[in-house]
Amino acid sequence: MKIETVPIPAAPPLPVPRIPAPPNDQLSQILQSNSYVRERYLPEPSDGLYLHLSDLRLALEQFRTDEEIVVLDFGCGGSPYRDLFPNSTYLRADVAGEDLDYGIQDDGRSDAPSECCDLILSTQVLEHVSDVWGYLNECMRLLKPGGRMICSTHGTFDDHPCPDDWNRWTAAGFRRDLQRAGFVVNDVLKLTTGPRAILFLLDLHYPNFRGTTLNAFKVGAKIFRSCYGKWKTALHSIADRHLSQYRVVSEPDAKHAIYICVLAECRKPATNRFFAVRA
Numbered sequence: 001m002k003i004e005t006v007p008i009p010a011a012p013p014l015p016v017p018r019i020p021a022p023p024n025d026q027l028s029q030i031l032q033s034n035s036y037v038r039e040r041y042l043p044e045p046s047d048g049l050y051l052h053l054s055d056l057r058l059a060l061e062q063f064r065t066d067e068e069i070v071v072l073d074f075g076c077g078g079s080p081y082r083d084l085f086p087n088s089t090y091l092r093a094d095v096a097g098e099d100l101d102y103g104i105q106d107d108g109r110s111d112a113p114s115e116c117c118d119l120i121l122s123t124q125v126l127e128h129v130s131d132v133w134g135y136l137n138e139c140m141r142l143l144k145p146g147g148r149m150i151c152s153t154h155g156t157f158d159d160h161p162c163p164d165d166w167n168r169w170t171a172a173g174f175r176r177d178l179q180r181a182g183f184v185v186n187d188v189l190k191l192t193t194g195p196r197a198i199l200f201l202l203d204l205h206y207p208n209f210r211g212t213t214l215n216a217f218k219v220g221a222k223i224f225r226s227c228y229g230k231w232k233t234a235l236h237s238i239a240d241r242h243l244s245q246y247r248v249v250s251e252p253d254a255k256h257a258i259y260i261c262v263l264a265e266c267r268k269p270a271t272n273r274f275f276a277v278r279a
């Protein structure tokens with residue numbers, strides 16, 4: 001019996017509902033503003049994002065170097081971690097912004113020349129990139145053979161379009177994706193884990209604790225919001241003292257199964273066996 005195959009027409013792509021973001025020029029002004037950069041460069045316990053950003057800073061500190069290397073900040077925003085590489089030639093690339101050395105297209109491709117840097121710094125960019133493979137391939141092209149990439153992105157976090165927000169990673173999935181893109185992964189760290197992560201999520205969401213019907217709950221929620229708001233800074237300092245083992249973690253232990261951020265240190269292989277180099 002002859003079976004006839006009927007071609008099924010491809011469905012037209014549906015629009016993806018998104019949280020609206022400010023236009024690109026406004027976004028880049030926010031990313032380069034003094035307060036945005038200061039919160040990342042010098043996090044203070046009174047900051048709303050302190051628990052996460054101080055842990056990210058702590059994790060990045062271990063990669064500080066006085067060497068005269070070429071660093072490419074790829075999705076740089078206001079380059080809040082530039083001070084970690086004081087003697088470097090520091091190149092900046094982004095989709096929009098001021099004083100950039102190179103532009104980046106939406107698919108992650110840039111106008112920077114191949115093998116132009118010893119180190120790529122990519123902090124909190126990957127979740128915003130629509131074509132993750134395009135972006136990682138581009139990082140591979142831009143690194144010198146044997147060059148290093150420090151890449152962080154979110155594990156658990158609120159939607160935050162910049163200008164879009166597409167992905168979240170587990171530590172294992174992040175390692176797998178970097179390896180699939182051809183990187184040799186030295187380490188994947190989990191940042192702001194366990195109870196410190198819960199406290200951070202509470203920081204983000206305590207203003208939304210509001211009762212609707214039951215008066216007793218409404219009053220309780222109001223007292224909670226008011227107390228939490230007043231004690232938040234003190235809670236952050238207490239968390240630094242007593243939850244320090246939940247800041248930067250490389251163990252796969254179940255007590256670290258929730259985490260706000262993942263950070264990988266990886267290398268491009270020293271030989272270019274697998275990759276075509278774009279001129």
Ligand SMILES: C[S@@+](CC[C@H](N)C(=O)[O-])C[C@H]1O[C@@H](n2cnc3c(N)ncnc32)[C@H](O)[C@@H]1O
Pocket residue numbers: 031040074075076077078079080094095096104105106107108122123124125128129130135162163164
């Ligand atoms: C949350 S900001 C992080 C900025 C900076 N790296 C930092 O740590 O403060 C996200 C950055 O990713 C950039 N970005 C968004 N889409 C991108 C894409 N497709 N390719 C590269 N960068 C992108 C944004 O312009 C923005 O600078």
